[in-house]
Amino acid sequence: MSGDRDGEFATASRIRDAAIARFARDGFRVGLRAIAADAGVTAGLIVHHFGSKDALRRACDEQVLTVLREEKAKALTDGSGATLLAQMAGVERYAPMVQYLLRSLQAGGALATTLIEHLIADAEEYLAAGEVAGVVRPSRDRAARTRYLAYQATGSMVLWFTLHGAQATAEEFPALFRRYMDDLALPALELFTEGLLVDRSMLDEYLMYVPDPPDRDADNTAR
Amino acid sequence: MSGDRDGEFATASRIRDAAIARFARDGFRVGLRAIAADAGVTAGLIVHHFGSKDALRRACDEQVLTVLREEKAKALTDGSGATLLAQMAGVERYAPMVQYLLRSLQAGGALATTLIEHLIADAEEYLAAGEVAGVVRPSRDRAARTRYLAYQATGSMVLWFTLHGAQATAEEFPALFRRYMDDLALPALELFTEGLLVDRSMLDEYLMYVPDPPDRDADNTAR
DNA sequence: GAACTGATTGAACGAGTGTTTAATCTGGTG
DNA sequence: CACCAGATTAAACACTCGTTCAATCAGTTC
Numbered sequence: 001m002s003g004d005r006d007g008e009f010a011t012a013s014r015i016r017d018a019a020i021a022r023f024a025r026d027g028f029r030v031g032l033r034a035i036a037a038d039a040g041v042t043a044g045l046i047v048h049h050f051g052s053k054d055a056l057r058r059a060c061d062e063q064v065l066t067v068l069r070e071e072k073a074k075a076l077t078d079g080s081g082a083t084l085l086a087q088m089a090g091v092e093r094y095a096p097m098v099q100y101l102l103r104s105l106q107a108g109g110a111l112a113t114t115l116i117e118h119l120i121a122d123a124e125e126y127l128a129a130g131e132v133a134g135v136v137r138p139s140r141d142r143a144a145r146t147r148y149l150a151y152q153a154t155g156s157m158v159l160w161f162t163l164h165g166a167q168a169t170a171e172e173f174p175a176l177f178r179r180y181m182d183d184l185a186l187p188a189l190e191l192f193t194e195g196l197l198v199d200r201s202m203l204d205e206y207l208m209y210v211p212d213p214p215d216r217d218a219d220n221t222a223r
Numbered sequence: 224m225s226g227d228r229d230g231e232f233a234t235a236s237r238i239r240d241a242a243i244a245r246f247a248r249d250g251f252r253v254g255l256r257a258i259a260a261d262a263g264v265t266a267g268l269i270v271h272h273f274g275s276k277d278a279l280r281r282a283c284d285e286q287v288l289t290v291l292r293e294e295k296a297k298a299l300t301d302g303s304g305a306t307l308l309a310q311m312a313g314v315e316r317y318a319p320m321v322q323y324l325l326r327s328l329q330a331g332g333a334l335a336t337t338l339i340e341h342l343i344a345d346a347e348e349y350l351a352a353g354e355v356a357g358v359v360r361p362s363r364d365r366a367a368r369t370r371y372l373a374y375q376a377t378g379s380m381v382l383w384f385t386l387h388g389a390q391a392t393a394e395e396f397p398a399l400f401r402r403y404m405d406d407l408a409l410p411a412l413e414l415f416t417e418g419l420l421v422d423r424s425m426l427d428e429y430l431m432y433v434p435d436p437p438d439r440d441a442d443n444t445a446r
Numbered sequence: 447g448a449a450c451t452g453a454t455t456g457a458a459c460g461a462g463t464g465t466t467t468a469a470t471c472t473g474g475t476g
Numbered sequence: 477c478a479c480c481a482g483a484t485t486a487a488a489c490a491c492t493c494g495t496t497c498a499a500t501c502a503g504t505t506c
Contacts, residue, residue, distance in 0.1 A: 011483080029252075031463065042485055047465060049483090106329060108385040116386065135421050141409055148379075148410035149419075155378030156371075162331040162381075163339065185429060186364055187371035193426040196372075196415040198358050203416040206408060234453080254493065265455055270495060272453090 012049045015039045019046075020060045021170065024099035028057065028107055061104070061111040064097045085157070089177040096170050098177070102161040105154065120150045140207075156184075235272045238262045242269075243283045244393065247322035251280065251330055284327070284334040287320045308380070312400040319393050321400070325384040328377065343373045363430075379407075 018039035022030050032043040032053055039046075050056040071088055085101065088094040104111045124146045130136030139145040157180070165176050197203075241262035245253050255266040255276055262269075273279040294311055308324065311317040327334045347369045353359030362368040380403070388399050420426075 032465090033463090043464080044466080044486080045484055053464065105382065106385065108389055113386060116382075137417055137419060137421055139410065139413055144406055145410040145413065148407060148414075151379040151382055152375040155380070155382030156374040157378070158382055158385075159328065159339075159374055159378030162329065163336060166331060183367055184371060186433075187362065187368040189426040189429050190362055190368065191371075191414065192419040193423050194360055195418040196360060198360055200416050203412040206412050210409075255495090256493090266494080267456080267496080268454055276494065 011039075011041065011045075015041060015046055015049060016056070016059050016063055019056055020064065020100050021096045023057070023060060024096045024103060025167075025170065027103060027166075032056075060100065064100050064104075065111065065114065067094070067097055068101070086177065086181050090174050092170075092174060095173045095177075099161075099165075099168075099170070099173055102158055102165070105158045106162055106166075116150065116154060119154055120147055123150045234262075234264065234268075238264060238269055238272060239279070239282050239286055242279055243287065243323050244319045246280070246283060247319045247326060248390075248392065250326060250389075255279075283323065287323050287327075288334065288337065290317070290320055291324070309400065309404050313397050315393075315397060318396045318400075322384075322388075322391075322393070322396055325381055325388070328381045329385055329389075339373065339377060342377055343370055346373045 015035070019035045022035045022038055026034070032046055035056075036043045036046055046053075046056060050059055068084075068088075071094070072084055085098055089098040101111075101115060105115065124143070127136055127142070127146055127149075131138055131142075160180050165173060165180070168176050238258070242258045245258045245261055249257070255269055258279075259266045259269055269276075269279060273282055291307075291311075294317070295307055308321055312321040324334075324338060328338065347366070350359055350365070350369055350372075354361055354365075383403050388396060388403070391399050
């Protein structure tokens with residue numbers, strides 16, 4: 001159904017798409033029999049095709065990541081990683097995948113780590129380009145700022161999803177997500193252009209107290 | 224053991240404290256038998272004392288919230304809600320409770336909603352006081368900015384916990400949490416004092432496009 | 447000392463889970 | 477037609493879970 005070499009292999013991808021939708025709506029604790037019922041098959045057949053429930057979830061991860069990469073390549077004209085998710089959530093067809101991604105970030109695991117690394121890399125790219133273009137202020141520690149901004153934007157989104165969007169159906173999710181983004185716009189723009197504090201005393205005190213640029217330890221990857 | 228009217232009722236609170244530690248380290252999916260083993264009792268006894276696993280978790284929620292309120296009352300001199308958590312995470316005795324809170328925020332539910340509302344209320348208080356004192360810039364929509372800042376700070380913390388701090392033992396958690404806060408300090412202070420963007424064009428464009436202050440709909444509570 | 451109450455245990459129950467297995471069905475190939 | 481490989485199913489298996497139950501054990505009260 002979804003861009004696969006269909007025909008003979010239609011059943012496997014139908015199971016996988018049903019699993020993505022079920023995982024997105026009900027979380028990863030959902031049983032194989034519920035997924036099987038959605039796909040019109042039996043629990044045993046899922047194991048026959050994928051080997052195990054974990055392997056099925058890995059297949060779902062791969063599919064979502066593949067689609068995300070395709071969409072990212074298509075829409076490389078504007079927007080960072082976070083707004084790409086916002087765009088995709090608006091498209092009804094991709095809404096379950098965005099929900100699936102948010103649930104992965106909520107649960108942790110390999111896909112979540114991969115995703116946040118991609119978002120950080122994207123943000124680094126856009127922020128560096130912004131610095132060169134003269135629209136983004138330089139930072140005393142660009143890598144730390146990029147991680148900070150990516151974690152804040154993504155974490156806020158995941159927390160909102162956990163508290164308000166987790167039990168939304170695929171139909172009502174796009175509107176919810178859109179409203180979340182709308183509520184975000186003004187405070188984010190205010191903070192990004194005007195800051196929050198009136199004077200520089202707190203920053204200067206911190207710079208006095210910790211003057212040297214924080215020399216990273218050996219493991220700056222698993223930070 | 225922990226501020227309860229001890230003696231005869233020691234067993235119940237010992238079970239509850241063991242449950243908090245287990246829930247914090249292994250998540251809420253952990254079995255009653257594991258908790259019982261930690262407390263040196265049997266699964267049946269937990270049900271005898273608390274009624275059900277859900278009721279046990281509610282008791283844990285209450286206990287953590289009670290301790291949090293006590294600590295907040297003790298340390299009302301400085302720091303907002305988020306830094307209160309940071310302070311508590313530094314105290315070895317409270318580290319499991321901070322982990323428990325982060326896990327609650329990760330999983331959602333009643334305690335998570337209560338907690339984020341308290342954090343927002345605290346932030347509102349501190350930001351309003353900062354405005355009066357002239358150190359915090361006024362916002363075009365103060366409530367929206369407060370929610371935004373609280374969600375960003377809390378969500379970032381929860382996401383970091385999900386990806387890097389979830390499987391930390393109670394001994395290594397304080398140091399991990401401290402390092403997270405240290406990595407945060409410089410980018411946060413930079414953003415709060417200097418902003419991110421060089422010019423005001425993006426904000427002004429947004430204000431032109433959506434000029435009126437967003438008049439909240441009927442349901443601004445469940446936002 | 448008898449009776450009662452609550453704490454506590456070990457075992458069992460019933461409902462879930464993921465997985466395995468044997469059997470059946472289906473379609474293509476010699 | 478015979479044969480075979482793969483798809484598919486229903487049932488069973490082994491396991492964990494929360495919960496229940498009957499039976500002890502200890503302490504208090506009459």
